[in-house]
């Protein structure tokens with residue numbers, strides 16, 4: 613990192629990555645990847661296990677900072693501003709670029725407190741009434757309100773897996789993010805809970821820039837408008853989801869989407 617990002621912000625691009633490489637110790641996990649992340653579309657990252665999808669996703673809110681051996685090179689910008697700049701507040705960044713993980717990870721606190729926690733530490737509300745409004749609207753946007761409105765005091769960890777994952781999405785939404793990163797958010801869920809998350813992603817599209825890592829190609833085809841295919845640490849192909857799945861340019865993409873490896 614270091615030098616300034618020269619990519620001007622555009623109406624349709626929310627985040628840009630330029631020549632991003634990631635190393636774990638001496639081992640290079642991501643090689644020179646560049647992409648524009650759309651503001652109003654859902655972008656899917658697909659590719660075989662170990663190809664670097666999670667590694668790349670974590671660059672967008674500096675989660676790799678928490679991995680001692682990880683080193684990131686290249687440039688990543690949010691609205692044209694280098695997120696690796698010295699004056700970037702990483703706590704603020706992670707509120708603007710939220711993350712939802714593979715395994716739902718609600719805090720061992722009440723449903724209400726799971727949502728109120730972020731707005732409290734970011735000073736987004738003061739009075740109980742203000743917190744109530746934020747909690748209700750985040751739970752509504754996450755499609756969970758009707759299921760939990762009568763038990764907001766119960767523990768978030770006592771919900772079903774699918775509800776816990778929607779709670780985690782509500783928690784990310786509560787701090788009013790601009791981008792939501794999701795790393796295989798449905799892989800621990802049954803088909804019905806998965807369908808609910810996919811519907812939710814579609815509802816949230818347009819309001820937040822969304823990037824989702826998924827192993828499930830049908831899911832990528834259903835929820836995304838843009839798809840990036842990764843293989844062995846490189847981004848092989850990136851384009852409209854419909855094109856990637858029906859008429860890819862690269863032989864490696866075709867082999868993967870037709871199930872020849874991965």
Ligand SMILES: Nc1ncnc2c1ncn2[C@@H]1O[C@H](COP(=O)(O)OP(=O)(O)OP(=O)(O)O)[C@@H](O)[C@H]1O
Nearest residue numbers: 636641659660661662663664665666667668679681
């Ligand atoms: N913390 C880490 N320390 C060392 N190597 C790592 C670490 N995290 C990932 N790697 C390595 O980096 C490469 C990319 O891993 P990554 O988790 O990004 O792949 P992925 O595409 O998300 O795979 P999966 O689909 O299995 O989740 C792999 O070779 C992996 O072993």
Ligand SMILES: [Mg+2]
Nearest residue numbers: 665666667825
């Ligand atoms: Mg992964």
